[in-house]
Amino acid sequence: MTNNYDQVAGSYDMLSRLVFRNSIVHAQQVVLPFLNVPCRLLIVGGGTGWILEELAKIHPSGFVVTYVEISGKMIDLAKKRNAKQNPVSFIHTTIEDFESSEKFDVVMTPFLFDNFGNDKAAAVFAKLDQLLLEGGxxxxxxxxIDKKINGIWQKILLKSMYWFFKIVCRVEASKLPEMEALFRLGEYNVIHKSYHYRGFIQSVAYQKVKPAQPAFFQK
Structure with missing residues (x-):
């Protein structure tokens, strides 16, 4: 199965901190203050689940979390986290196969889209856009990677990461998808944007302006 991190689940957090120190964690922490309760929250690709404990620090109750993760071993680790009074439904599947009749107030995608090429990224974006409420x-x-600067070390590091995870986790992508264009065409407003690890990591809180328009994302 592609994009499955079972092989590195037990060491993933340690590896990420070894390379990026606390930047991976901090990049996600900075967008959490934009959450309000009550909140129906969809997390896609949450990994080991440490984010659940961060949510509980902000609000020990009021979140209803749906946690979609392709790696069964990551889910096993996430289930051990203390989410306090925030109920969490763990869904072991790919986001492509995830189905829900429920709409969500917030969608969170930490380091999800770097696994996809442009076509799949667009398809996943459209699916999540359908699941997010207007105003969510x-x-x-x-x-x-900022195309306006040379960014040689970022490109080398990214290429090395793709090489490693393609071998270990069968990651299908080889370059970052064009996500800013998708959010722009989907008519999302930026309410927060920050950069971390010398600009190599981006944190953005978007707000959905209009209802989803499925036909708009069809090729």
């Missing part, structure tokens, strides 16, 4: 927020955190 999308907390987007991922790697970023």
């Amino acid at each position: 927020k999308w907390l987007f955190v991922d790697f970023y």
